[in-house]
Amino acid sequence: MSSILEMKDLRKSYGGVTATDGVSLSVEKNILHAIIGPNGAGKTTLISLLSGAVKPDGGKIFFAGKDITSQPAYSRAKVGISRSYQITSLIMSMSVLDNVALAIQARSGHSFKFIKPAKSLTKIRSEALNILKQIGLADRAEDLTSNLSHGEHRLVEIAIALASNAQCMMLDEPMAGLGPEESVRMIAFIKQLKGSRTILLIEHDMDAVFALADTISVLVYGKIIATGSPDEIRNNEAVRHAYLGEE
DSSP states (O other), X not given: OOEEEEEEEEEEEETTEEEEEEEEEEEETTSEEEEEOOTTSSHHHHHHHHHTSSOOSEEEEEETTEEOXXXXXXXXHHHTEEEEOSSOOOOTTSBHHHHHHXXXXXXXXXXXXXXXXXXXXXXXXXXXXXXXXXXTOGGGTTSBGGGSOHHHHHHHHHHHHHHTTOSEEEEEOTTTTOOHHHHHHXXXXXXXXXXXBEEEEEOSOHHHHHHHOSXXXXXXXXXEEEEEOHHHHHTOHHHIIIIIOOO
């Protein structure tokens, strides 16, 4: 398999705190690669570096063989990288359908000022509805986004990532704040996506990680201490000591 996303000696510090400390990692195409680690390990900083939200102090990022280290976030979205956030970033005063339609418009190069005309664009709305069908929210399409549950908000964020036609989806704690039933629904949906695109998953829920991941990397104090299959990571003594515990 070939790698689609590659990090080489990626470094970022905030004052005297080193968030990522020389991270080098390859993410293979069309697999689900999870990054786990304790709080403060640097996971969110790493995904912010990859999405272009934060500039590295040193190192390189390559996507599909091209150096994207200096590219801003909007350029990375255009080449096929999307990110969902720990904190929801939806427009709550708009309908669910229009949130997704807006993402389709943005992918097509339209300005955000064309929100209202989007409502009359049958093709865009039809595509948005098809995406909502995929995530099981077609029946909430016309509802105000503010009226959805937290778990449904997380699903809509993934719908927006899908609307961008991203080759690489970076999911930042999609299970955060979900109840048991919502967690089961989210895991089932992410499983459906596997194999159709590359997914980089940052997640604290170890049950979800081990149910979903093809490959897992463990980040501790800004350094990757291990990368391997779920079984290899589960049985890695250094990982158990640093993060997973003796369970």
